[in-house]
Amino acid sequence: MVDLVHVPAEPDHPDAWTVEGTVQVGDAVDLAIHGSTDISLDVPMTRATMTEPHRAVHRLVALPAGSPRTPASVVGRAMIGLPLVGNAHLAVVYVGVHPHWRRRGIGSALWDAGLEIARAAGRRVVISDSSYRTEPPPGPDALESPTGSGRIPADDDATRFALARGFTLEQVVRHSVLDLPIHVDHLRAAPGSDYRVHLMQDDYAPEWREGMAVLKTRMSTDAPSAGLELTEDPWDAARVVADAADIRRRGQGFLVAVVEHVPTGTLAGFSMVEYPLDRPAVVYQGDTLVLREHRGHGLGMLAKIAVLDELGGVRPAAQRIHTWNAQENAHMLAINVALGFRQASVDAEWQRPL
């Protein structure tokens, strides 16, 4: 009924056409939900995910049985992400089926194959996510986040599928968009002499790599993760360098603002954005974090504004920034709302034991 093909990492492999197939289905799924492909993975981004040093990524595509082996025949796709450093007990499994090809068992076939890969890798927890165009009001048509913040539509293909597959809703994430240019002069504040901002583009200066590793490690524990079984994901300076190379390999540039705590010469916080070089209008907000011991001094806003100021010169055609925050992450959401981010869509974070 359905043929599954593994997507190879090598661009000269005979099945390399599957990369375009997976991108084509991703675009169709995203168009149906968001009305745009701003946040879809394109071919270079998809290829780059297949050879990341700190995560093994498997991809599968589904075709109606016997159809020609071309990208246009692909009607479904799966991604199985296996973290290799922290969180090695987890598999992130995502399945997407072209809206015209649903309820024919294609999602199930992809899902079963994905689960096999996760099982063979010895993973004991599966995490997945799904997106929805709007967050419903409270009521019988909404499924409430167990965190108490956020809701998703109960009557939706993805919700029904996840519940039928034994997943529990753990968290709701707000996707927001900020239209550029922005006017933030009223939000500017001098940081005081204890803090100083440094900006970097497309790489991390050697003197800040150790500090970035501390911040990235804290990011894995300090961002709210509700009931998701996430543990610390340790970073070191080498991983920071590898991560920068990874972003460049995806065909993206990045800007990062780090905040130095001047008396100790250590980093107190950072904020970064990434942008696909072939989509001049689009920017993604990456991580932002201020270490607990430095919170309450406006450093999150300071770092974000430093990045936004620089972005105007580096990506003059940028029109919008996408960001994702847990609905219970009140502090980060407050900063984003003050900057002018408006809610665009909503994501569910699902989990089930394996």
Ligand SMILES: CC(C)(COP(=O)(O)OP(=O)(O)OC[C@H]1O[C@@H](n2cnc3c(N)ncnc32)[C@H](O)[C@@H]1OP(=O)(O)O)[C@@H](O)C(=O)NCCC(=O)NCCS
């Ligand atoms: C979720 C998704 C992958 C399902 O793909 P699919 O090919 O339609 O899935 P299947 O045909 O194998 O359906 C499997 C089961 O899921 C449930 N299901 C899926 N869609 C449903 C719907 N609209 N209403 C009720 N149940 C539904 C049913 O239990 C179904 O079994 P059944 O058809 O025997 O009743 C697809 O809807 C999709 O791509 N959604 C957007 C991407 C996404 O959010 N993916 C993440 C999901 S966690």
